[in-house]
Amino acid sequence: MDSLVAVEKEIDKALDLFENFYDGVDQDINQIIDHLVSIINDLTKIESEQTYKLSADDSISMCREQVRELIKNYSDKHKDLHANISKIGKVIDKNFVPDYGNMSHLNLIDTAEKKMHLNQAICEHLLRSGHLEVCDTLVDEAGLVQQIDEEKKRPFIQMNFILSKLKEKDVYPALEWCQMNSKELKAIHSNLEFKLHRLRFIQLVQQGPKAQLEVLKYSRNFTQFANECSKEIQRLMGSLIYMSSGLDNSPYSSYLGAELWEEIEEEFIKNSCKLMGLPVECPLDICINTGCKALPALVNIVQVMQQTQCGHILSKDELPIEIEIGQNYRFHxxxxxxxxxxxxxxxxxxxxxxxxxxxxxxxxxxxxxxxxxxxxxxxxxxxxxxxxxxxxxx
Ligand SMILES: [Zn+2]
Known part of the structure; x- marks a missing residue:
């Protein structure tokens, strides 16, 4: 973090200089153009008169002097800029260790099988994050057609489609999915379906009195949740009082929060992954996040171990020191x-x-x-x- 702050400081400084550089340049050039235009005008007017020509000569040489000064000024400023930009490079070099080569465990991915598992993990990550085309290319290039077949891709394609619809605030594809998997969702005590109905209900309430009949009809969807969510259903019904004036300034305004849509997306991903038998968080994300957290400490240890010639950090199954990576990343x-x-x-x-x-x-x-x-x-x-x-x- 400190490294990023140090680099950001230098970049800000350079950006300020850039701004100053361009701030005055138009004005200065325009001034000179105006000057030149006035000289040309003078010259055409007084072509025949010798005395005026002399004064025109003066103003030309004055203008030339002005331009020369300006060029010198800008070339100095440019040098300053250049010095600052090259300083950014130096600060990056100083704050970031460019060579993580000696951190890698050479024997870690040494067999075709391990390589395949790694590629599979990358494919799974791409599928989860909706990069289906990139995944297809990797499957082709890494020869994973057997491991990542159409059958495996289908639930991810569906998941990403539903997510894209949720982003457009359309809950129906997600609701359809819930109904198709209602048994499994019940088994994991999911209340995704209720939350989806709640979002749709509020959407209808926000449409105002013209949607009154539709809202009442829609509220029948809550009957199936009457036992578990009775309080929440009562509250939702209370929001109907504000149907004509809108919920924005009502005690029910919390139902309009954008975070509810973000939550529903997360909840859907969680439920969807659970039903597919996948971990809720992407394993590749976890590996990379853990690596990023541990890397600075590992780099330090490697340096110390190299200086004291204690062998390589990863030559044993355990690390010589404990690295704090947070409770979320403790699995074993x-x-x-x-x-x-x-x-x-x-x-x-x-x-x-x-x-x-x-x-x-x-x-x-x-x-x-x-x-x-x-x-x-x-x-x-x-x-x-x-x-x-x-x-x-x-
Ligand atoms: Zn004992």
């Missing part, structure tokens, strides 16, 4: 062995002892080093056989 629990004080891995998983205490597999092996058939838990005196310990999965 991490277990650190209380005996060996190290994070468990696939090869060294956490093991639950009979007494309920958990230690890492390496710690268990060490306890059992002497080849005894029974060991004592390091936390409580319960004796047990090491083979009774069970691997824990997080």
């Amino acid at each position: 629990s991490v277990f650190s062995c209380p005996i060996l004080r190290q994070q468990t891995t696939d090869l060294n998983p956490p093991m639950r002892l009979v007494c309920g205490h958990v230690i890492s597999k390496d710690a268990l092996t060490k306890l059992n080093n002497s080849g005894k058939t029974r060991i004592k838990c390091p936390y409580c005196p319960v004796e047990q056989s090491p083979s009774d310990a069970k691997q824990m999965l997080f």
